[in-house]
Amino acid sequence: MTQKGSHTWDLHLQYHRCPKCGYIIESRSDFENRFGKYIKELICNRCQQQFTLTKEIKPTFGPLTGDPQPVEFDWNKNK
Numbered sequence: 001m002t003q004k005g006s007h008t009w010d011l012h013l014q015y016h017r018c019p020k021c022g023y024i025i026e027s028r029s030d031f032e033n034r035f036g037k038y039i040k041e042l043i044c045n046r047c048q049q050q051f052t053l054t055k056e057i058k059p060t061f062g063p064l065t066g067d068p069q070p071v072e073f074d075w076n077k078n079k
Contacts, residue, residue, distance in 0.1 A: 018044040019051055031055060 012030040017023070023046040031038035031053075038055040 016042060016053060018047065018049055020044065020049040021047045023047070033057070 012028055014027045016025045016027055018025060021044060023044055025042055025044060027040070027042060029040065031040045033039075036057055038057060040053045041050070042053065043050045
């Protein structure tokens with residue numbers, strides 16, 4: 001999703017459907033990493049149903065060969 005304007009942090013805007021009443025909930029909070037899964041707890045504004053969304057984390061294994069990733073910000077250059 002694209003964002004308009006200049007923001008100092010990324011905006012997270014997601015839509016979820018309540019499993020009880022079907023109401024569409026706008027969520028600006030991101031998933032949290034807990035116990036090896038991404039978890040988000042939501043409450044429906046219409047029926048007050050509390051529910052939890054989960055996503056599996058795909059395991060990653062770093063590069064064993066090749067060039068390392070470049071440094072994002074070099075503190076020594078920008079003093």
